[in-house]
Each structure stands twice: as structure tokens, then as C-alpha cells.
Amino acid sequence: MITFLLQTATGFSRLYITTAWGKKINSVFGGYDTSLLIHKWVGVVMMVGFVIHTVYLLTRINWRTPMKSIFGEDSLVPNLADLKQFGQRILWFFGLGSHPRFSRWTYWEKFDYWAVYWGLPLLAITGVMMMYPLVTSRFLPGWSLNIAALLHRAEAILAVTYIFIVHFFIGHLRPSSFPMNEAMFSGSVPLKEAIEEKPAWVESLQNTGRLNEVSAAAPVLWYRVVYFVFGYAALIFGVYLLINGIMYARQVSLH
Amino acid sequence: MARAPAVLRILVILTALAAGGILLLPPSASAQEEVASAIRRYKDRETSTGYYEEHEVRPRRQRPFVEIPGVQVGLFPYSPSAAQVRNRSRLADSHMGIAFYTDKTCVACHPEQAKDIHTVRGNLTCRQCHGGEPIASIQYFHSPMNPIRKHAYVCAKCHEGSSASFASYIIHEPAPGSVAARKSFPTLYLVYWFMTVLLVGTLAFFIPHSFLTGVRELFTRKKEAKNDADTTH
Numbered sequence: 182m183i184t185f186l187l188q189t190a191t192g193f194s195r196l197y198i199t200t201a202w203g204k205k206i207n208s209v210f211g212g213y214d215t216s217l218l219i220h221k222w223v224g225v226v227m228m229v230g231f232v233i234h235t236v237y238l239l240t241r242i243n244w245r246t247p248m249k250s251i252f253g254e255d256s257l258v259p260n261l262a263d264l265k266q267f268g269q270r271i272l273w274f275f276g277l278g279s280h281p282r283f284s285r286w287t288y289w290e291k292f293d294y295w296a297v298y299w300g301l302p303l304l305a306i307t308g309v310m311m312m313y314p315l316v317t318s319r320f321l322p323g324w325s326l327n328i329a330a331l332l333h334r335a336e337a338i339l340a341v342t343y344i345f346i347v348h349f350f351i352g353h354l355r356p357s358s359f360p361m362n363e364a365m366f367s368g369s370v371p372l373k374e375a376i377e378e379k380p381a382w383v384e385s386l387q388n389t390g391r392l393n394e395v396s397a398a399a400p401v402l403w404y405r406v407v408y409f410v411f412g413y414a415a416l417i418f419g420v421y422l423l424i425n426g427i428m429y430a431r432q433v434s435l436h
Numbered sequence: 437m438a439r440a441p442a443v444l445r446i447l448v449i450l451t452a453l454a455a456g457g458i459l460l461l462p463p464s465a466s467a468q469e470e471v472a473s474a475i476r477r478y479k480d481r482e483t484s485t486g487y488y489e490e491h492e493v494r495p496r497r498q499r500p501f502v503e504i505p506g507v508q509v510g511l512f513p514y515s516p517s518a519a520q521v522r523n524r525s526r527l528a529d530s531h532m533g534i535a536f537y538t539d540k541t542c543v544a545c546h547p548e549q550a551k552d553i554h555t556v557r558g559n560l561t562c563r564q565c566h567g568g569e570p571i572a573s574i575q576y577f578h579s580p581m582n583p584i585r586k587h588a589y590v591c592a593k594c595h596e597g598s599s600a601s602f603a604s605y606i607i608h609e610p611a612p613g614s615v616a617a618r619k620s621f622p623t624l625y626l627v628y629w630f631m632t633v634l635l636v637g638t639l640a641f642f643i644p645h646s647f648l649t650g651v652r653e654l655f656t657r658k659k660e661a662k663n664d665a666d667t668t669h
Binding site: 198199213273274276289296314315318319321322323324326327328330331332335336338339342343346347350351354355356357 | 553556557595597598599601602603604605606609612621623624627628631632634635638639642643645646648649650651652653654656
């Protein structure tokens with residue numbers, strides 16, 4: 182979260198440098214060049230995080246039954262059940278059917294996950310290309326840097342608008358998640374919420390007798406206070422960046 | 437028979453080493469040298485092949501005879517002497533013959549050329565790259581902007597070590613979604629529209645989806661769970 186917000190702020194501060202607002206946030210990060218330096222190093226941290234996460238994913242696969250592990254219930258890989266649940270949910274929106282019984286991950290959570298998983302390497306590759314333009318032009322024609330700059334900007338805008346509009350709402354602000362989905366910080370989900378949202382998951386845990394195994398202690402109060410403050414600060418900051426970004430978009434004099 | 441796997445293993449190791457070695461090779465085009473082609477250095481080691489590319493021959497000091505296939509002016513094919521608009525891509529003074537030239541600014545005629553990162557963000561002026569008067573055409577043989585030496589004479593002023601490939605970066609890139617870009621830089625155009633459709637499509641799907649989720653959940657009464665479930669995680 183910290184790296185994402187920092188990248189948004191430093192990136193936007195450079196994209197909007199020709200506007201009054203851009204100059205203001207840019208000065209917070211020490212100017213046009215320093216903000217780029219921060220952007221690069223935070224990017225490196227994100228890339229390291231991506232590699233660590235991928236290694237972690239590989240250790241999560243049960244290599245004795247890889248097919249079952251990758252395409253099974255607990256996996257984030259999309260499958261036909263998601264398509265069916267999506268259809269059911271559309272009917273449910275209009276009161277035409279019952280709510281789908283979600284298992285561990287809903288289809289929009291899977292979309293969220295894979296959006297980041299392809300977006301991050303794309304931003305990393307195009308970012309590294311622009312960090313080392315001379316080396317890049319040894320292996321690719323120089324005009325690939327035009328493409329890299331465009332892709333980096335477009336994917337960043339896509340990620341930022343998606344996170345600050347869609348993800349914030351469906352993750353935290355919609356009525357059944359409000360005021361916050363605490364799973365990210367507490368590492369666990371209240372059983373009551375899990376039964377409501379993901380009955381199929383809880384059921385399969387009960388059937389295999391693993392429910393007690395996976396149950397965890399509720400987060401302590403002081404920690405909850407800390408992450409509520411942090412989470413809402415992040416939300417306010419993100420919405421601030423998005424609204425100003427939209428307001429000043431017309432003033433960016435760049436092709 | 438027992439040796440076969442060992443040989444195979446050595447082969448695999450050697451292949452891996454060779455693949456790693458390729459990454460450490462020096463650049464295919466040395467920087468700061470004139471090259472005979474914007475794409476690749478002249479036959480890499482400049483061994484004579486007995487033929488020369490067009491721009492390696494010194495031009496004569498005259499207006500080049502340019503014909504555009506299929507374009508006619510009256511009964512005659514398009515030519516510099518017949519055309520009202522001259523093809524200025526190979527002149528020693530590209531602005532030769534323009535009326536009131538000295539009273540004009542660059543952007544008066546080239547507004548689209550002042551919208552790129554180098555101008556807007558790098559704060560470069562036109563003359564810092566294109567030089568003083570007379571400004572030669574890009575394809576003019578002696579021009580510093582000629583692609584055979586642009587990387588060394590122009591780009592390398594700031595980008596130390598720039599190569600011919602590096603110099604193929606499009607400075608005055610067209611607006612990526614424009615019709616002009618479709619003609620002059622189709623890859624940029626396609627990437628732009630792909631990303632735009634992706635952005636608009638994602639938002640057009642997920643904003644109504646989120647909205648409907650929110651509305652529908654307002655009309656759903658939460659089930660009362662068992663009391664002991666309240667604090668269990």
C-alpha cells in the first residue's frame with residue numbers, strides 16, 4: 182500500500198508538473214529529479230516484492246498434485262465456476278435469482294489479483310527500459326522507448342483509477358464490508374462474515390475438518406485502531422490524488 | 437551408454453553459459469561514430485561489399501529531382517520544378533524561399549512539434565537540437581540531423597554514449613491516438629487504443645458492477661449468526 186501510494190504520488194507529480202497542483206505535490210518530493218529518484222527506488226522495492234511473492238506462490242503449490250493445487254478451490258486461477266457465479270450474481274442484482282455461494286475467492290477478487298499480477302511486471306519492464314535507455318536501445322530499437330513511456334503511463338492510470346474507484350468501494354466501502362475489510366491487516370476474517378460471504382468455503386473447511394485448524398485469534402484493539410487510521414488515511418490520500426488528477430487532466434500539455 | 441547423460445549435462449551447461457555470455461557482449465553499434473544505416477552499422481565491420489546505399493553518395497548542390505509515383509500535376513508527374521509545394525527533405529536550407537521567413541517563429545508553422553517531452557519537460561528550444569540558420573533538411577547529406585550521425589552530433593550532447601538505435605527514438609511523437617500516428621507510428625497508435633479500450637472497458641464494467649452491488653446489498657437483511665461466531669476469526 183505504501184509503495185503503491187508513493188508511486189502514484191511521485192508519478193502523478195511528474196505527469197502533472199506543468200499544472201499548479203503538480204508543482205505543489207512535486208515540491209513535497211523535492212522537485213522533478215528527486216521525485217524520479219524516489220519513484221525508481223520504490224519501484225525497485227515493488228519489483229523485489231513481486232519476485233518474493235512469486236517464489237511464495239511456488240511454495241504454496243502442492244507439487245504432488247499440481248493440477249489439483251493450481252486449479253482447485255483455494256486457487257486464484259479463474260475457472261468456469263467463476264463464470265457461473267458471475268451470471269448468478271447479475272441475476273441477483275435485479276432480484277431474479279438467489280445469491281451465488283462463493284468459495285474462497287470471488288470472481289472480482291480474482292480479477293483484482295490478476296490485474297496487479299500482470300500490471301506490475303508491465304510497469305516494471307517499461308520502467309526499467311526507461312531507467313536504462315541506452316542499454317535498452319542495444320537490444321531494441323530506440324522507438325520502443327516511445328512505446329514503453331506510453332505503456333507505463335497508460336497502465337499506471339488504469340491501475341490508479343481501478344484501485345481508487347472500484348477496489349476501494351467493492352473491497353471496503355460497500356454496505357456489507359463497511360467500514361473496512363480488515364483481512365489485509367488482521368490476516369483473518371471473522372467467521373460470521375465468512376459464513377455470509379463465502380459459505381461454500383466455510384462448508385468445505387468444515388467437511389474436511391480443517392475449520393479449527395485455520396481459525397485464528399481476533400486482532401487486538403490497539404492494532405485495529407492503528408490500521409483503521411492508516412487505512413482511512415490511505416483512502417483519503419488516494420481519493421485526493423484521483424480527484425485532482427481528473428480535475429487537472431485537461432491542463433497537462435503533453436501528447 | 438552411461439556416458440550419454442554426462443555429455444548431455446555438459447552440453448546444457450555450455451548452452452547456459454553461452455546464453456549468459458551473449459548478455460555480456462559489447463554493444464552491436466559503437467556510439468559516437470557515423471553509421472551508414474540508421475538501423476545497423478554499415479555491415480558491422482565496414483567491409484566493402486561493393487555497393488553503396490543512396491545517402492553515402494554526396495549529393496550535388498541542386499534541388500533534388502523528386503517524383504511521387506501516382507501524383508501528377510496536370511499532364512506531368514510531380515516534380516520539384518512543377519510542384520507548388522516542394523519536397524524539402526534533402527535541402528541544405530530547408531526553409532529556402534519561404535516568404536517572410538525571418539519574421540516567423542518555429543512554432544508558428546510547426547505547432548505540433550512543440551508538444552513532446554523534450555520541449556515541454558526538458559525545456560529545450562528548437563535551436564538547441566536543430567541549430568542556427570540555415571537549418572538543413574533532415575536527409576541533407578551534411579546535416580548534423582542526418583540519421584547517419586544524429587546520435588553522435590545531436591543526441592549525445594545530453595545522452596552521453598547514444599547509439600544510432602537510441603537515436604531512432606521518436607522525439608516529435610504524434611498524438612498517440614491520432615490519425616497521423618496511425619500513418620507514421622502505427623505501433624504507438626495500436627498500443628494507445630488497446631490501453632484506452634482496456635481502461636474504458638474495465639471501468640465501464642466494474643463501476644456499474646460496484647454500484648449494483650452496493651444498491652443490492654442495501655436491500656439485503658443480514659442473517660443473524662450464532663453468538664459464538666461473533667468474535668471468532
